[in-house]
Amino acid sequence: MSNTLGNIFRITSFGESHGAGVGVIIDGCPAGVTLDESFIQYELDRRKPGQSRITTQRREADSFEFFSGVFEGKSTGAPITVLIRNSDQKSKDYDHIRDTYRPSHADFTYLEKYGVRDYRGGGRSSARITAGWVAAGAIAKLILRNLGIQCSAYVSQVGELKLEKPYPELDLSKTENNDVRCPDEEKAKEMYDYINLIRKERDTIGGVINGVITGVPVGLGEPLFNKLHAALGQAMLSINAVKGFEYGSGFSGVEMRGSEHNDIFEVEHNHIKTTTNHSGGIQGGISNGQDIFFSVAFKPVATIMKDQSSVDRAGNEVTVKGKGRHDPCVVPRAVPIVEAMSAIVMTDFSLLAQSNKLQGLKNVKDFLIPVS
């Protein structure tokens, strides 16, 4: 229940940071999808550690194995299992925190909840788990490609450094051109230098990632408790370190009047669209065909290279040493995760949308199958 996400296209996450590995099962993937392994690896590489100076120095190939569900390069309708084995575990690094609660980590809550804890590198609560999600998201993207839906994301803020331009003024194809994953070259450089400075100060800093979904058909989203934006929000809030989610006008829309905020309908080239998009492409929980856009807030990474006071399991005051490997700012590596999660949601809702129309059934074959 707690490790499965989705309605029709469902992913089940498993694995730990310093165990055998991490992975994911995708159940409900339509049959016949060509699973382009190099694309999946490309997406994993975008997330993997050690890719630049401003990310953690842990080295992982993050290469994957299809354990099930794939035959002759295609999905079969059976659950697809993706395994990603850990290789650069340094479990010894964590012996000192076996009984210590690191500030703002999940050590305390996991141990209190479960009474037992895999303390090595965060165990189950490690962001390493998201490698599996990125693999599942890559498969979702392959499906969405057939539908003309594209999920992209980029860094829009690091600490106080904000990219003020809205996404329509940006060239999102430039996002991958720099290590920060900010499509504005100049701002990216500032952000890079800032993260590097923070790193040298042995500290960490938060950031914001913006997500943009284009090519969305009208009608995705299931009111009332499966609204498209609620599902996107839930998916984003599942990512480690996320503290907030907004879509369309978001928190800033609060200050607008209805007469400004309302998106006026008009007809263009014989199609109905809106002149503005404060709705963020979703009205009443259902996509309206305009672009979907949203923002996701990430707190600063809890692991810092400074000593901090804390308590251990027995209630003794202790000092948590600043050591281990970690990211000074999580957002550059979280861009592919945000994309993956939005692709998973969009695929799920695309498949779900097919199930609530009667028309589709007209195509169901007769009881005697024609010989083709």
Added chain:
Amino acid sequence: MSNTLGNIFRITSFGESHGAGVGVIIDGCPAGVTLDESFIQYELDRRKPGQSRITTQRREADSFEFFSGVFEGKSTGAPITVLIRNSDQKSKDYDHIRDTYRPSHADFTYLEKYGVRDYRGGGRSSARITAGWVAAGAIAKLILRNLGIQCSAYVSQVGELKLEKPYPELDLSKTENNDVRCPDEEKAKEMYDYINLIRKERDTIGGVINGVITGVPVGLGEPLFNKLHAALGQAMLSINAVKGFEYGSGFSGVEMRGSEHNDIFEVEHNHIKTTTNHSGGIQGGISNGQDIFFSVAFKPVATIMKDQSSVDRAGNEVTVKGKGRHDPCVVPRAVPIVEAMSAIVMTDFSLLAQSNKLQGLKNVKDFLIPVS
């Protein structure tokens, strides 16, 4: 699937704005809960229309009927059905929008998705539906009362008017003292006057509601895809007009460094707590025993008293007349809805937490029942 929320304590919403009525089924309510009808009615009254000059003038008693699941004043473990009949429907008011898409309403998306639409007063997409949620939330509050958990909410922003004080500096018992539901009397008066001004200008304005949950035990929340904050976020994003959700430090935490943001553990009176609470009471998706707090952004209501241009179903340009009854600002009446949704989530996760411990089973009765 789309109208049910929750894992164990599950609510199923039904009804329309201008049909027979609205309602809710609560499945999974523990047996033996005394269902205080006057408390449930009190909560419904807090949400009902027509309660002050700054809310819609529709008049509804919002009185409810228990159709099932209650026997001699107690829950029986069977599904509880709550019916709230509509009385002041003025369906005629909506004839003019039968084929017209009101800007930033769900008219267009519902009609495109379903091909048929109950156009009267928003039909299924009306905020009137939340009356059922408030009834379910009242029952959840009755359960949580036994556990010492309290869910409260208040208005913290209307348009640009912000209540800057954080919740620990406020006396939340004063929230109900004014029509705005802001616990700071002075700020409440400003907000009231502002909303009234907006109303007179035939316009609407957005706002923010803050939620606070106290008395939370450690250990509620199910990683990875059923994190407590993700469930709260999903519930809040299900409420009409909500555009954003953040918890703990939220979007402002982005600008903090790890060394500032981390919540240091300490021992007080023999118990472990944190000195600060940027985590908002949740770490790794699991409650850590500190207060949970969050903010919810509401856009300005889409119905305004001004004419707007739009298109109809056939693609003709039309003018949508500014008429009907509506709220100039939704947040005063949304406070009980935010409380209700948080109470539903907290009850669900409290019951869920019982199911993942083996110890509890020690109490299961032997196969031969002792005669008491």
Added chain:
Amino acid sequence: MSNTLGNIFRITSFGESHGAGVGVIIDGCPAGVTLDESFIQYELDRRKPGQSRITTQRREADSFEFFSGVFEGKSTGAPITVLIRNSDQKSKDYDHIRDTYRPSHADFTYLEKYGVRDYRGGGRSSARITAGWVAAGAIAKLILRNLGIQCSAYVSQVGELKLEKPYPELDLSKTENNDVRCPDEEKAKEMYDYINLIRKERDTIGGVINGVITGVPVGLGEPLFNKLHAALGQAMLSINAVKGFEYGSGFSGVEMRGSEHNDIFEVEHNHIKTTTNHSGGIQGGISNGQDIFFSVAFKPVATIMKDQSSVDRAGNEVTVKGKGRHDPCVVPRAVPIVEAMSAIVMTDFSLLAQSNKLQGLKNVKDFLIPVS
């Protein structure tokens, strides 16, 4: 969780035998289905008490109200709520069993599980609840009619009296011609007399209902844990008094050899079919296009008109008096229930089947909606 059945087309049951009434919510009904009220009432009438001498003498009109989800005679995609109010409750009849456990009823288990019990007429465990299921099943049948799928059922056994002919040798259109609902007129008369005899002896007797589903397309059913026959089995085992389910060759197939039991494929009129149908229309959990058939075993009704010894809540020996109104044999009235449950399952799996094909998505509209 416990009162909801289905994946896409989901029914939530509620109500009690002697409370306000019973009902059902159907969530996931496609929009635009014309809801023929007279057909729904016809199906309810087939199940309702007091329809002949061999059924219980309780009198209920079992007329229904659409509380939500229907607009201008059509489904809207919103949850459909059906209410059926109780009218002929004689709660007084049950005062004598308030603290007494009637043999083979659910009095003991409900009270032990929940600690509180609506003891009037079985409360939640009464077969009266199935009225809501029949209403939902009628809506399912209206959907299936469009797909050419037909769900029928008939009585094949009462006590030791068996109808030996398999369904292909019967004229199922004759099922409604007699009070027993057995399509063989002669056997029906024998069964009628036998039930009447049992009734006069103040006793009850069990029976078997056969279900037949025709016009089934190939491909319905979701392996591995949502096999079509497993879903049918679960639905049938949810009906009161059911003790067993088998499909195709069932328990008698056990005695066959593989060489006899295997259904040989052949081509007929350019279509692939099987020469025999021991598989009962389902192979590997998926429909193969042949007719689906199954049997459902019903125990004798627990309420008898004879005194029985038992114990009360305090552990005292007591005598349960033979009184109240009940059916001497449940199968005649259970025929529409079996049909309803199979129609609900078939509708659910038809809609579900649409969601696991990628092809369907080709039809999703472009992001700009054409003006029709």
Added chain:
Amino acid sequence: MSNTLGNIFRITSFGESHGAGVGVIIDGCPAGVTLDESFIQYELDRRKPGQSRITTQRREADSFEFFSGVFEGKSTGAPITVLIRNSDQKSKDYDHIRDTYRPSHADFTYLEKYGVRDYRGGGRSSARITAGWVAAGAIAKLILRNLGIQCSAYVSQVGELKLEKPYPELDLSKTENNDVRCPDEEKAKEMYDYINLIRKERDTIGGVINGVITGVPVGLGEPLFNKLHAALGQAMLSINAVKGFEYGSGFSGVEMRGSEHNDIFEVEHNHIKTTTNHSGGIQGGISNGQDIFFSVAFKPVATIMKDQSSVDRAGNEVTVKGKGRHDPCVVPRAVPIVEAMSAIVMTDFSLLAQSNKLQGLKNVKDFLIPVS
């Protein structure tokens, strides 16, 4: 959706007969359970092929790897992944059926449903998949052991050879003493010889397995659509080759009168029990504390060593050659599968039962955690 079973203790099945392997994820396993690996292997060995002359000659060690969720020999509350790699695949054996529909196999339905099929050895529809279920069932048994609940099963029929004695007259500890897994030594010998004869005739035969669950507390089972027997039925009907399920008096109860069938309550040693157990330990869908017993019908294995006529994908008549490795009768190896599935259901319902009581919450810790 289709490969996951359970509410709280949920298993997700994956893998194929001739791919990398098979496996299972167990989500919702309580933390702190000692996972006795030798016991899990013992259960796998009971199911594995090649264990006697009357089973298939495929050789598989069926040794397993914990990929996740286990730390220092204990469950951590994280999803437990069990991998069982295939070793003795002879995929070449299946080249001849690439485009051929074997009679009464799932070749035709899978290919029609999915348009693509892993044809090697049944692929996803192979009974080899159940190895994962047995591993999950072994873990469930380890949990149930703490609760005093025991799930056992035995062969009660092979072809026409029936073990007439009911389970209370049998010594179930003798089930493992022979290759047939029938606790009656004499009958077991007859069955063995019969299966051997069938094998020599290059044919197959069906059988029945009886399940018995003892030590069951009162109150497990969730009405109305999650009745304990319906969940057991669904689980059993998920096993390959199963054609029927009955519990308690089952199909034979049909012929009884209410006055015979009713289980009379009595007090014994200060506890309430029933004098007979036609109810099979479940009343109204809830366990009543008596033993639960049920029967499961298995058809003869579809693979036979004889030539059969069939058609291929193109509609040509073809002959399916009698080759490959298979069991002449599936029931001896299915005994541990029936036990596993019943243990999974019982564990799930034990955990679920904890979630619908409010009392349990009294134990939830205060918001400040005491230092132990």
